[in-house]
Amino acid sequence: MHSPRAPLAFTTSPLDRAGDRRCDPAWLAAKRRASDALILPLRQLQPLILDDASTSGPRIGLLDAVTVERLDLPDGPEVFLGLDGGRAHFARDVTAAPEAAASALLRLGQFRDARASAPFLSPGEIALLGQAKAMIDWHARTRFCGTCGQGTESADGGYRRFCPRCGAEHFPRTDPVVIMLVTDGEDCLLARNKRYGSNRIYSTLAGFMEPGETIEEAVRREVFEEAGIRTGRVRYFASQPWPFPHSLMIGCYAEANSREIAIDGHEIVAARWFAKDEIRTMIADGYKGETGLPRREAIAFHLIREWADA
Amino acid sequence: MHSPRAPLAFTTSPLDRAGDRRCDPAWLAAKRRASDALILPLRQLQPLILDDASTSGPRIGLLDAVTVERLDLPDGPEVFLGLDGGRAHFARDVTAAPEAAASALLRLGQFRDARASAPFLSPGEIALLGQAKAMIDWHARTRFCGTCGQGTESADGGYRRFCPRCGAEHFPRTDPVVIMLVTDGEDCLLARNKRYGSNRIYSTLAGFMEPGETIEEAVRREVFEEAGIRTGRVRYFASQPWPFPHSLMIGCYAEANSREIAIDGHEIVAARWFAKDEIRTMIADGYKGETGLPRREAIAFHLIREWADA
Numbered sequence: 001m002h003s004p005r006a007p008l009a010f011t012t013s014p015l016d017r018a019g020d021r022r023c024d025p026a027w028l029a030a031k032r033r034a035s036d037a038l039i040l041p042l043r044q045l046q047p048l049i050l051d052d053a054s055t056s057g058p059r060i061g062l063l064d065a066v067t068v069e070r071l072d073l074p075d076g077p078e079v080f081l082g083l084d085g086g087r088a089h090f091a092r093d094v095t096a097a098p099e100a101a102a103s104a105l106l107r108l109g110q111f112r113d114a115r116a117s118a119p120f121l122s123p124g125e126i127a128l129l130g131q132a133k134a135m136i137d138w139h140a141r142t143r144f145c146g147t148c149g150q151g152t153e154s155a156d157g158g159y160r161r162f163c164p165r166c167g168a169e170h171f172p173r174t175d176p177v178v179i180m181l182v183t184d185g186e187d188c189l190l191a192r193n194k195r196y197g198s199n200r201i202y203s204t205l206a207g208f209m210e211p212g213e214t215i216e217e218a219v220r221r222e223v224f225e226e227a228g229i230r231t232g233r234v235r236y237f238a239s240q241p242w243p244f245p246h247s248l249m250i251g252c253y254a255e256a257n258s259r260e261i262a263i264d265g266h267e268i269v270a271a272r273w274f275a276k277d278e279i280r281t282m283i284a285d286g287y288k289g290e291t292g293l294p295r296r297e298a299i300a301f302h303l304i305r306e307w308a309d310a
Numbered sequence: 311m312h313s314p315r316a317p318l319a320f321t322t323s324p325l326d327r328a329g330d331r332r333c334d335p336a337w338l339a340a341k342r343r344a345s346d347a348l349i350l351p352l353r354q355l356q357p358l359i360l361d362d363a364s365t366s367g368p369r370i371g372l373l374d375a376v377t378v379e380r381l382d383l384p385d386g387p388e389v390f391l392g393l394d395g396g397r398a399h400f401a402r403d404v405t406a407a408p409e410a411a412a413s414a415l416l417r418l419g420q421f422r423d424a425r426a427s428a429p430f431l432s433p434g435e436i437a438l439l440g441q442a443k444a445m446i447d448w449h450a451r452t453r454f455c456g457t458c459g460q461g462t463e464s465a466d467g468g469y470r471r472f473c474p475r476c477g478a479e480h481f482p483r484t485d486p487v488v489i490m491l492v493t494d495g496e497d498c499l500l501a502r503n504k505r506y507g508s509n510r511i512y513s514t515l516a517g518f519m520e521p522g523e524t525i526e527e528a529v530r531r532e533v534f535e536e537a538g539i540r541t542g543r544v545r546y547f548a549s550q551p552w553p554f555p556h557s558l559m560i561g562c563y564a565e566a567n568s569r570e571i572a573i574d575g576h577e578i579v580a581a582r583w584f585a586k587d588e589i590r591t592m593i594a595d596g597y598k599g600e601t602g603l604p605r606r607e608a609i610a611f612h613l614i615r616e617w618a619d620a
Binding site (some may be wrong): 017020100131144145146153159176183212214216217264 | 318319320321322323327330388408433437438440442444445448450451452453454455456457458459460469478480481482483484485486518519520522523524525527531535546548549550551552556560574576605614
């Protein structure tokens with residue numbers, strides 16, 4: 001129960017981010033012009049997915065520089081993702097592409113939701129999609145300076161934006177979220193979030209961290225707010241980048257000090273204790289019963305399974 | 311070596327953040343008008359500190375609502391910090407206060423750096439300063455909408471800003487930072503950062519997390535970028551909110567897989583291996599030698615001490 005048995009979705013990127021070198025505009029420009037450069041287009045935050053029937057199935061739409069050049073795309077945020085054996089990878093926002101370029105892209109593949117595509121791609125590809133989506137989303141939300149309202153400009157391969165008027169610098173945002181399985185001996189607490197809609201899924205509690213608290217304090221606060229349960233010992237399990245839009249899921253186990261559940265009624269619409277045996281059965285039978293568990297891409301599933309198997 | 315022996319600075323806030331209730335404007339207004347409400351002024355991100363010689367020394371400048379009313383302050387970001395036994399605490403940015411109000415505030419106390427004040431205050435007071443500073447700083451950086459450039463407005467007790475033009479919502483920002491002690495058996499790796507200036511301090515490596523990586527991946531990337539050391543197993547230790555401006559320090563131990571140091575030369579100007587005995591001596595003699603360790607407010611000190619004492 002100390003770490004996930006396999007890498008989580010959106011982790012294990014094969015790329016070297018080259019944090020120092022990407023700040024050198026000459027180095028970066030040379031890498032971008034190089035004939036082996038690869039560019040992943042995203043439209044409205046959905047990456048291009050190629051369905052190559054001649055190979056093993058879908059793969060992410062990394063286009064070579066010549067193809068991208070021919071498309072005659074408008075200037076748009078472009079982000080350096082990293083190097084794979086010296087070969088530079090970029091992500092490019094093509095949301096504003098004119099009709100002709102958009103049609104040409106759609107002859108190559110489809111723009112698809114990153115999470116829905118995850119089951120069909122390799123772990124390295126999914127990690128790359130996640131990084132690209134989080135970065136492009138941050139650029140869209142940082143077009144203007146929060147301090148003075150002026151338009152901002154991109155620098156350092158897309159890892160910094162700056163304000164030409166007031167000089168403020170803006171860096172990519174990552175929102176830490178605590179996600180925790182509350183346990184009480186052989187029982188664990190799962191809840192239905194209102195955003196699940198009609199899906200009969202029960203999952204772990206979770207919530208955004210706030211300024212001025214530790215991970216452990218955030219876990220105890222969220223569990224009490226959402227389910228009315230007091231918790232004691234908190235143990236870190238694993239973390240997962242979650243590009244919706246740019247969170248870091250920090251997975252923990254929290255030991256309950258009380259049993260009586262009082263749901264908040266806003267975010268959480270139901271919650272109950274599940275016995276370890278019940279969880280094992282749910283996992284084994286593929287959730288054919290009344291309730292289901294979260295999908296395997298989510299760290300919530302791994303928190304639950306590692307506990308149930310321990 | 312599994313958790314810090316005492317709470318870290320900026321943690322263990324006594325306040326209930328009342329996350330649900332603070333979104334109710336009527337409830338919040340009543341709490342703000344209540345005769346027992348307390349307001350902490352900050353000027354240029356420095357909190358008001360009162361030096362009450364008649365009591366036990368400095369304390370944070372929580373003013374009652376009547377005092378604040380009399381000061382005739384301009385409208386400025388005000389943030390709900392939480393409840394202590396039903397009593398509401400707020401933080402208020404008074405940077406734009408006119409001369410008369412500023413003078414009146416300076417007759418009550420001094421505006422002082424939050425970190426420099428930490429050694430003189432109680433843990434609960436320091437936690438409250440940290441929360442206030444991080445929140446007020448975020449408001450100053452989010453005056454305008456990053457998506458469209460329009461001025462934003464505050465809501466939910468200061469925990470949300472929204473854009474009246476495009477509808478974008480903005481939430482308080484917390485930047486996750488990995489901070490790690492690299493160990494190799496009885497040795498640990500410490501480094502001098504160029505921002506320490508002439509202070510002869512050696513500390514742990516640290517760096518901001520980037521979109522698309524786990525805590526463990528960020529630890530390994532930063533250690534390799536800054537010191538050229540490959541690391542294997544990473545273990546979480548503890549976390550600490552660090553309001554400069556609004557980071558979350560995620561403290562870890564990382565086991566070295568290599569010995570030869572190659573510093574980056576930009577951020578890190580020196581690095582070397584320290585034997586456990588040497589660290590113990592440095593802590594015991596209060597750093598009277600050539601090199602020092604970080605201050606006790608910093609999680610870096612606790613990472614080092616817990617390892618040295620294990």
